[in-house]
Amino acid sequence: MIDLYYWPTPNGHKITLFLEEAGLEYRIIPVNISKGDQFAPDFLKISPNNKMPAIVDHEPADCGPPLSVFESGEILLYLAEKTGRFLPADPRSKIEALEWLFWQMGGFGPMLGQNHHFALYAPEKIPYAIKRYQDETKRLYGVLETRLQNSPFVTGAEYGIADMATYPWTRTWKEQGITLDDFPAIKAWRETIEARPATQRALAKADAVRS
Structure with a gap:
C-alpha cells in the first residue's frame, strides 16, 4: 500500500498517472494547499520542503519499515525502479x-x-x-x-x-x-x-x- 499525499495540481497529477498505469494499490491523503495543509508538522516530517506530492511506501523493496519519498520527479523515478516499468532498461x-x-x-x-x-x-x-x-x-x-x-x-x-x-x-x-x-x-x-x-x-x- 502506498499513501499518496496529494492535491490536484500538475505535480500531483504526475503521481496518480503513474499509480493508475501501474495498478499499484494506493490511497489518497488530501493536502489542501489553499488551506495550508502543506505546513502541518506531520506532513513536514515526510516532505520537509512543504510541497506535495509525497508518498509513503508501506511495502518498500528492501522489506524494511515504511519509506517516505518527496519531490515529484524522485517519486516517479522511485516508482519506476520499484515496478520495473515506464523507464527504459537500456x-x-x-x-x-x-x-x-x-x-x-x-x-x-x-x-x-x-x-x-x-x-x-x-x-x-x-x-x-x-x-x-x-x-x-x-x-x-x-x-x-x-x-x-x-x-x-x-x-x-x-x-x-x-x-x-x-x-x-x-x-x-x-x-x-x-x-x-x-x-x-x-x-x-x-x-x-x-x-x-x-x-x-x-x-x-x-x-x-x-x-
Missing part, C-alpha cells in the same frame, strides 16, 4: 529518459508555474514578468515540439515517466498563452495520453478530491 535510453524528466523538473514546470503566477494570481500585474514567462513558456513548448517530432513520447520509444511529468503541465495551455495549433506534435501527443484509460482514471480522482 542504459543509453534510460539516460535520455532521465534527461527529459530533469528538463521538466528544472525548466518546464517551474517556468510554466511562474507564468501562471504572474498572469493569473499575482496581486499586481507586471507586464515585464508576464511577457518574460510567457516567452519562456513558448520557447519550452518549442523544445518539447521538436522532441515529439523526433520521438513518439517524451520518455522515448514508449510512454513513460517523462511523459507523466510533462503532460499535466500542458493541461492549462490556454492560460499559458499557448495556441496548440502552433504545436501539432504536442497536440497529437496530448490526445494520445488523454485517450489512455489510466489517464482518465487519474483525472477522475482529481475531480473527486477537488469536489
Whole structure:
C-alpha cells in the first residue's frame, strides 16, 4: 500500500498517472494547499520542503519499515525502479529518459508555474514578468515540439515517466498563452495520453478530491 499525499495540481497529477498505469494499490491523503495543509508538522516530517506530492511506501523493496519519498520527479523515478516499468532498461535510453524528466523538473514546470503566477494570481500585474514567462513558456513548448517530432513520447520509444511529468503541465495551455495549433506534435501527443484509460482514471480522482 502506498499513501499518496496529494492535491490536484500538475505535480500531483504526475503521481496518480503513474499509480493508475501501474495498478499499484494506493490511497489518497488530501493536502489542501489553499488551506495550508502543506505546513502541518506531520506532513513536514515526510516532505520537509512543504510541497506535495509525497508518498509513503508501506511495502518498500528492501522489506524494511515504511519509506517516505518527496519531490515529484524522485517519486516517479522511485516508482519506476520499484515496478520495473515506464523507464527504459537500456542504459543509453534510460539516460535520455532521465534527461527529459530533469528538463521538466528544472525548466518546464517551474517556468510554466511562474507564468501562471504572474498572469493569473499575482496581486499586481507586471507586464515585464508576464511577457518574460510567457516567452519562456513558448520557447519550452518549442523544445518539447521538436522532441515529439523526433520521438513518439517524451520518455522515448514508449510512454513513460517523462511523459507523466510533462503532460499535466500542458493541461492549462490556454492560460499559458499557448495556441496548440502552433504545436501539432504536442497536440497529437496530448490526445494520445488523454485517450489512455489510466489517464482518465487519474483525472477522475482529481475531480473527486477537488469536489
